[in-house]
Amino acid sequence: MVEASVGKGGFFSSKKILITVIALLALIIAVFSFLNRDQTGLEEGTVIIKAGDTILGRFTIADLQKLPAVEKKMTVNSSQGNSENEFTCVPVLAVLNSIDPGLTQKYKKIITKGVDNYTSGVDMSEVLQPDNVYIAYADHGKPLKTKIGEDGSMRIIICNDDYGQRFTRWLVGMELQ
Incomplete structure (x- = not known):
């Protein structure tokens, strides 16, 4: 021993x-x-669109503001309660078409990612539906807040979702599959 x-x-x-x-x-x-x-190197204010390891494009809020915007009034139901919103946003379809009009035909799904690593999935068929999937950058005319409370964030909103669980706050990435 x-x-x-x-x-x-x-x-x-x-x-x-x-x-x-x-x-x-x-x-x-x-x-x-x-x-x-x-x-x-993902950071709020810029969204990177990828397919696998290939970066297909990127956009900022300034890029979104060059595309035709719409105002979407909606009530978001969440575990934190209901919130009345008036989002300024751009259809995801318009964003994808501004990068490459063929993306919606080549891919079937989008995995969205927030700076907090929250991920959610959106079928391309939902993106192709009129008045459904948007990237919001303002609410009631004011810029969306970043995770640390500054101006300049983006958010996925899906009009056909009743509860907003797939709404990706602090959007920084979209992976096409």
Whole structure:
């Protein structure tokens, strides 16, 4: 039987063990932080449209404002209660067509991503429906707030959804599948 001395001057002292554990925890945190970092550089105010690893396009709120906008009055039902909104928005179809008019024929689904890593799916058939899927950038004439409370965010809204669970706040990415 092998015994380790934990007394004064022993091979394992409680101080050395504590330092080793702290160093090991710091290393583990550093590795997981590196692995979970945002490798695409996504930030609010710009939405990147991808298919797999290929970036097909990107747009900003200024780009959206160049497209014909509509005002959508709607009540959003959520776990935080109901909110009355008047979104200024652009149809997702118009955004996709401004990048490449053939995108809606090549892909069947869009996975939307928020800066908070919330993801949701929208079938392309929903995008093709009139008056259904939009990218909003203002509410009651005021810019949508970013996650940290500043002006300049975008949000997916789906008019045919009763509860808004697929509404992606703080939109930063759209992956076509």
